[in-house]
Amino acid sequence: MRCDTRAGRLNSEYDTELPLPGHLRRMPSKRFLLNPSRTAKQGVNINVGKFGPEYEKIVNTMTFCKADMEALGISDGDSVRVRTEFGEATFQCEEGKVPEGMLFVPYGPPTCRLMGGDTGGTGMPLSKGWDVEVEPVGK
Numbered sequence: 001m002r003c004d005t006r007a008g009r010l011n012s013e014y015d016t017e018l019p020l021p022g023h024l025r026r027m028p029s030k031r032f033l034l035n036p037s038r039t040a041k042q043g044v045n046i047n048v049g050k051f052g053p054e055y056e057k058i059v060n061t062m063t064f065c066k067a068d069m070e071a072l073g074i075s076d077g078d079s080v081r082v083r084t085e086f087g088e089a090t091f092q093c094e095e096g097k098v099p100e101g102m103l104f105v106p107y108g109p110p111t112c113r114l115m116g117g118d119t120g121g122t123g124m125p126l127s128k129g130w131d132v133e134v135e136p137v138g139k
Contacts, residue, residue: 029135030072034082034103035128036111059108063096068103072136079137084130087113090137103132 041058062080064072074080078093082103089110098104105111107127114132115125 029133030068032068032101032103032132032134034084034105034114034130034132036105036107036130037128039106055108057092059106060091060110061094061105062091063094063098063104065098065100065102066095067100069093069095072134074136080134081137082114083133083135084114084116086116089113103134 039058062082064074069075072080074093076094079090080093081088081090091105091110096104111127114130115127117125119125
């Protein structure tokens with residue numbers, strides 16, 4: 001017998017499943033379309049300062065529709081990890097008015113971690129319509 005720890009399975013004649021320890025279990029994930037943008041509230045807080053707690057809260061909060069939050073098993077205030085092919089960042093969740101399958105987050109340092117460097121000749125990296133994977137962060 002040999003144990004395949006990546007899959008959490010014991011490969012034997014009985015093919016018995018072994019539970020993974022909690023810290024190794026992957027939470028369910030789902031793919032979404034992410035559209036970062038600016039908000040009026042964010043613009044006001046830029047004048048106050050980008051390092052204050054209110055600005056940090058704004059740029060670290062991602063908006064989901066209710067159905068998508070339920071599908072991921074998350075609630076307002078829970079954390080999610082968002083991945084693109086370029087990087088990942090963690091956000092706090094809030095329910096809001098966005099279409100199912102689409103997410104909204106204000107531009108900020110966390111979204112920069114998700115952005116690639118290709119500018120398509122425009123001088124500005126592509127910043128809309130990102131295909132992202134979202135998974136809840138264990139509590």
